[in-house]
Amino acid sequence: MNIAAAANENLAHTSNVLIYSAMAVYTLAFLAHIAEWVFGSRSAVGRTAAALTAEQPARQSVTVQVAQKGGTGTAVLERPKVVTRAVAGARDVPDGPGAAGGSEKGDMYGRIAVSLTVLASVIHFGGVLTRALSVERAPWGNMYEFSTTFGMVAVAVYLGLLLAKKNIRWLGLPLVTTILLDLGLAVSVLYTSSDQLVPALHSYWLWIHVSCAIISGASLYVGAVSSLFYRFRDGLEVRQAAGKAGRDVLATKLRNTPAGDRWTRLGVRVQMGWDGALERLPASATLDKFAYRVNATVFPLWTFTIIAGSIWAEAAWGRYWGWDPKETWSFITWVAYAAYLHARATAGWKGRKAAYLGLIAFACYLFNYYGVNIFITGKHSYAGV
Amino acid sequence: MAKTPTPADEEQGLGEAGAQLSTAPVESPEGGPPGSVPSMGVIGWARWFWRQLTSMRVALILLFLLSLAAIPGSLVPQTSVDAVKVEDWQKAHPTVTPIYEKLQLFHVYSSVWFSAIYILLFISLIGCIVPRTWQFVGQLRGRPPGAPRRLTRLPAYTTWRTEAAPEEVLAAARKVLRGKRFRTEAADGSVAAEKGYLREAGNLLFHISLIVMLVAFATGQLFKAEGSKLIVEGDGFSNTMSQYDDFRPGTLFDQNNLQPFSFDLNGFDSSYERTGPERGTPRVFRAHVTYYDGTDGKPRETTIEVNKPLETGGSKVYLQGHGYAPVVTVRDGQGNIAYKGAVASLPVDGQNLTESTILKVPDYRDKDGEPDQIGFQGNFVPTLDLKTGTMMSQFPALDSPALVLTAYHGSLGMDSGLAQSVYKLDTTKMTQFKDKDGKPYAELLRVGQTMKLPNGAGSLTFDSIKTWATFQVSHQPGNGTALAGAVGALLGLAGSLFIQRRRVWVRAAADEHGRTVVELGGLGRSESAKLPEELGDLALALQPHAMPVPEEPEPGLDPSDPADPADPSEGARA
Numbered sequence: 027m028n029i030a031a032a033a034n035e036n037l038a039h040t041s042n043v044l045i046y047s048a049m050a051v052y053t054l055a056f057l058a059h060i061a062e063w064v065f066g067s068r069s070a071v072g073r074t075a076a077a078l079t080a081e082q083p084a085r086q087s088v089t090v091q092v093a094q095k096g097g098t099g100t101a102v103l104e105r106p107k108v109v110t111r112a113v114a115g116a117r118d119v120p121d122g123p124g125a126a127g128g129s130e131k132g133d134m135y136g137r138i139a140v141s142l143t144v145l146a147s148v149i150h151f152g153g154v155l156t157r158a159l160s161v162e163r164a165p166w167g168n169m170y171e172f173s174t175t176f177g178m179v180a181v182a183v184y185l186g187l188l189l190a191k192k193n194i195r196w197l198g199l200p201l202v203t204t205i206l207l208d209l210g211l212a213v214s215v216l217y218t219s220s221d222q223l224v225p226a227l228h229s230y231w232l233w234i235h236v237s238c239a240i241i242s243g244a245s246l247y248v249g250a251v252s253s254l255f256y257r258f259r260d261g262l263e264v265r266q267a268a269g270k271a272g273r274d275v276l277a278t279k280l281r282n283t284p285a286g287d288r289w290t291r292l293g294v295r296v297q298m299g300w301d302g303a304l305e306r307l308p309a310s311a312t313l314d315k316f317a318y319r320v321n322a323t324v325f326p327l328w329t330f331t332i333i334a335g336s337i338w339a340e341a342a343w344g345r346y347w348g349w350d351p352k353e354t355w356s357f358i359t360w361v362a363y364a365a366y367l368h369a370r371a372t373a374g375w376k377g378r379k380a381a382y383l384g385l386i387a388f389a390c391y392l393f394n395y396y397g398v399n400i401f402i403t404g405k406h407s408y409a410g411v
Numbered sequence: 412m413a414k415t416p417t418p419a420d421e422e423q424g425l426g427e428a429g430a431q432l433s434t435a436p437v438e439s440p441e442g443g444p445p446g447s448v449p450s451m452g453v454i455g456w457a458r459w460f461w462r463q464l465t466s467m468r469v470a471l472i473l474l475f476l477l478s479l480a481a482i483p484g485s486l487v488p489q490t491s492v493d494a495v496k497v498e499d500w501q502k503a504h505p506t507v508t509p510i511y512e513k514l515q516l517f518h519v520y521s522s523v524w525f526s527a528i529y530i531l532l533f534i535s536l537i538g539c540i541v542p543r544t545w546q547f548v549g550q551l552r553g554r555p556p557g558a559p560r561r562l563t564r565l566p567a568y569t570t571w572r573t574e575a576a577p578e579e580v581l582a583a584a585r586k587v588l589r590g591k592r593f594r595t596e597a598a599d600g601s602v603a604a605e606k607g608y609l610r611e612a613g614n615l616l617f618h619i620s621l622i623v624m625l626v627a628f629a630t631g632q633l634f635k636a637e638g639s640k641l642i643v644e645g646d647g648f649s650n651t652m653s654q655y656d657d658f659r660p661g662t663l664f665d666q667n668n669l670q671p672f673s674f675d676l677n678g679f680d681s682s683y684e685r686t687g688p689e690r691g692t693p694r695v696f697r698a699h700v701t702y703y704d705g706t707d708g709k710p711r712e713t714t715i716e717v718n719k720p721l722e723t724g725g726s727k728v729y730l731q732g733h734g735y736a737p738v739v740t741v742r743d744g745q746g747n748i749a750y751k752g753a754v755a756s757l758p759v760d761g762q763n764l765t766e767s768t769i770l771k772v773p774d775y776r777d778k779d780g781e782p783d784q785i786g787f788q789g790n791f792v793p794t795l796d797l798k799t800g801t802m803m804s805q806f807p808a809l810d811s812p813a814l815v816l817t818a819y820h821g822s823l824g825m826d827s828g829l830a831q832s833v834y835k836l837d838t839t840k841m842t843q844f845k846d847k848d849g850k851p852y853a854e855l856l857r858v859g860q861t862m863k864l865p866n867g868a869g870s871l872t873f874d875s876i877k878t879w880a881t882f883q884v885s886h887q888p889g890n891g892t893a894l895a896g897a898v899g900a901l902l903g904l905a906g907s908l909f910i911q912r913r914r915v916w917v918r919a920a921a922d923e924h925g926r927t928v929v930e931l932g933g934l935g936r937s938e939s940a941k942l943p944e945e946l947g948d949l950a951l952a953l954q955p956h957a958m959p960v961p962e963e964p965e966p967g968l969d970p971s972d973p974a975d976p977a978d979p980s981e982g983a984r985a
């Protein structure tokens with residue numbers, strides 16, 4: 027073996043160590059998030075969140091002092107208050123207080139969790155980078171590499187949204203859980219030792235097409251989690267509106283259930299915990315709108331991914347579209363997201379139905395990745411499992 | 412929100428002001444419109460059907476159906492993708508095959524039901540685009556609608572009092588709005604402004620581009636021509652129909668469209684991973700060719716690789732596969748050369764290139780000089796390792812090549828008039844040569860070795876090995892149009908999804924103290940944080956021309972709690 031190959035082997039080894047280390051740190055972040063939610067569930071603010079829900083005024087106003095240059099010289103103009111008004115008929119529920127539910131301890135653990143996630147993502151990035159260096163190419167030649175990169179980008183999207191001051195901290199726990207699953211699957215089932223590409227993958231379209239596919243998928247993941255939580259939170263709000271949720275209602279129910287009926291009591295307790303967690307999420311309208319924004323923003327990128335893929339297919343196989351399973355599922359995913367966007371624009375399909383379409387569409391994306399690679403063989407046979 | 416105000420608009424008292432903010436067709440909010448089922452005759456029904464077909468809801472359902480209908484094609488092998496795989500699958504599943512065939516599951520994407528869905532979808536699309544385009548043109552020609560009676564009912568609203576006269580304020584507002592590229596329209600005591608028409612334009616461009624792509628795709632399918640050709644090192648190809656091994660023209664392809672060009676295969680490089688878990692996977696495939704553009708073009712040298720086709724004569728030449736061709740010399744019973752040349756052998760296992768070798772020698776004389784025909788059948792193995800106990804190749808490169816053959820004589824059946832594959836030997840009218848013990852005669856040859864057929868029937872010498880490569884030649888019109896459609900769709904989408912269409916109204920009127928009340932209201936297609944922000948910016952830009960005067964709090968106008976200065980982040984969150 028020559029020196030370069032030995033160096034590459036070392037790098038590949040380093041990459042594996044880094045990925046395992048990142049998993050360890052993500053696990054710590056996971057535990058910190060759990061602590062955040064647990065402390066949040068005990069906090070007083072968390073408990074009264076339901077009460078707050080009913081009273082918030084519908085109108086919000088903004089006052090900002092703005093120094094105006096020019097104009098009347100030194101005069102300081104007050105930026106006018108802009109009064110916003112919700113669309114008639116919409117449920118006017120404010121956002122929950124967040125996972126920590128206003129508890130200081132919970133918030134501290136939440137901050138620790140985010141810091142640990144940042145640290146883990148840096149190590150994770152190192153793992154992906156060393157892997158790329160060891161093979162001297164883009165680190166997405168097989169499912170192992172695709173999975174590790176995908177997880178990295180998903181974390182990056184989340185941290186980016188946090189940096190942009192979006193109301194997204196609620197995503198921490200589900201995200202870290204997903205990343206641990208993704209990396210766990212990658213290192214155990216999908217692992218492929220570092221190697222070169224088959225000739226069909228030698229193309230700069232690989233960089234363009236696959237990187238867009240990964241960024242799209244990682245962002246669509248965020249949209250899908252948002253849709254899922256919208257569905258849960260919407261359920262809570264419907265129950266609240268019907269007077270079937272809230273601590274007092276459930277506590278009364280618990281009091282009225284005979285001590286012998288253990289299962290019902292357990293059910294009510296679980297319901298209390300679940301509702302308590304949901305109360306701390308953003309309002310269903312916020313989650314729904316967020317999911318829509320993410321999906322709508324990513325849709326053009328996903329469209330571009332497919333176009334880039336077709337251009338590559340034209341260069342590699344002589345036809346830009348041939349209904350290969352991978353192409354077919356990209357198409358299905360694309361049409362499903364188009365249906366989601368249409369549903370949002372169509373009266374009577376907004377809300378839950380649209381959310382289900384969004385979830386189905388993301389399921390198509392996932393199937394295109396795992397299902398098609400593992401169960402169906404096509405020309406995109408780079409699965410390497 | 413469309414031509415007629417939706418109930419939500421009515422509730423907000425916006426009336427005309429909220430209308431026409433998009434060209435989307437109006438939907439009845441829940442379920443079908445049972446009341447609208449016509450009671451008139453055929454024309455009424457046709458109109459009803461057309462209205463259904465071009466509604467957003469039906470478009471949505473058709474989209475959903477389209478993605479559902481595309482699924483079976485990815486699970487069942489497709490003739491258009493891999494015909495051999497379909498045959499294998501049909502053999503393995505004899506009971507369901509007839510049902511699947513009835514359901515056209517082996518060619519889903521050209522099946523009646525799949526076509527029906529997308530044709531309906533595109534009729535719906537056209538039926539949707541045409542009226543929307545007219546409506547949009549009308550909106551472009553028209554002016555922004557006048558201010559609603561009560562601006563306070565709009566999603567974003569702000570107000571202040573000033574000493575400036577109403578006419579001054581309105582003139583300034585017009586200027587400010589124009590500066591921000593709003594279209595403005597002055598009315599009595601108010602200014603109406605609108606911006607973001609590109610959203611609708613983008614949306615129309617996107618949907619029109621979808622049609623362009625479909626047309627391009629259909630053109631490509633109808634007028635394309637695709638053929639493949641196997642070429643042994645040293646041989647060549649010229650672009651005429653007879654030269655192809657197989658040729659698959661589209662329904663409307665015209666033979667005269669085949670442009671003249673030719674090329675020779677000079678050599679072929681291949682290399683494979685030698686170690687590690689991916690041992691045997693290909694690393695480099697490169698064909699060295701000399702090509703001639705036109706009938707008597709100058710020779711030019713180039714290479715063809717997997718992602719780098721040769722483009723010439725309006726066609727593209729793709730490298731598809733490669734294999735080996737043992738070069739042999741066959742002498743008949745008289746010692747005369749009956750065949751000399753390369754025998755292209757087809758891989759039987761994809762990974763390590765164990766190949767099936769068939770050679771038919773029709774002009775042959777046995778040891779008595781009688782005419783006879785000979786057929787050789789066997790395998791070419793690029794890397795034979797007898798220690799493994801198998802005759803299968805252990806590696807795709809030529810590490811230890813061997814040729815294992817048996818032979819038959821009799822009638823090759825070539826003059827039956829039926830077309831025959833050169834890669835299949837029909838032994839029904841032939842007798843296999845037997846060795847002294849009466850067992851079938853077979854030999855393992857290395858390069859340079861000769862096999863002597865029993866009873867002095869002749870011999871075969873394994874001279875050397877050449878490489879062959881298969882090329883696919885594609886002539887596919889419409890690629891440029893498809894790409895243009897794709898780019899148009901992308902641009903349209905970006906416009907449609909990232910641009911907001913919104914309206915702003917400014918009203919200025921004198922109050923009873925002789926001051927001017929300035930009111931600004933904004934309406935967008937969706938609730939968005941940007942609209943209040945933009946309205947705030949506009950107000951700020953207007954204030955130097957309409958300096959606010961301090962005012963005593965007036966309970967009716969501002970319901971926000973004055974004791975509690977609102978948190979600025981709240982507005983940004985909406």
Ligand code: HEM
Binds near residue numbers: 371433464465908
């Ligand atoms: C070929 C299938 C179609 C695809 C892939 C498709 C895709 C899309 C997409 C992605 C959007 C989102 C853009 C946006 O929200 O502004 C959209 C919007 C829209 N589509 Fe389609 N569409 C198709 C067919 C149709 C048909 C048949 C109609 C008419 C019945 C239609 C009417 C509309 C309208 C009115 C909008 C704008 C909705 C709005 O303003 O919010 N589309 N379409």
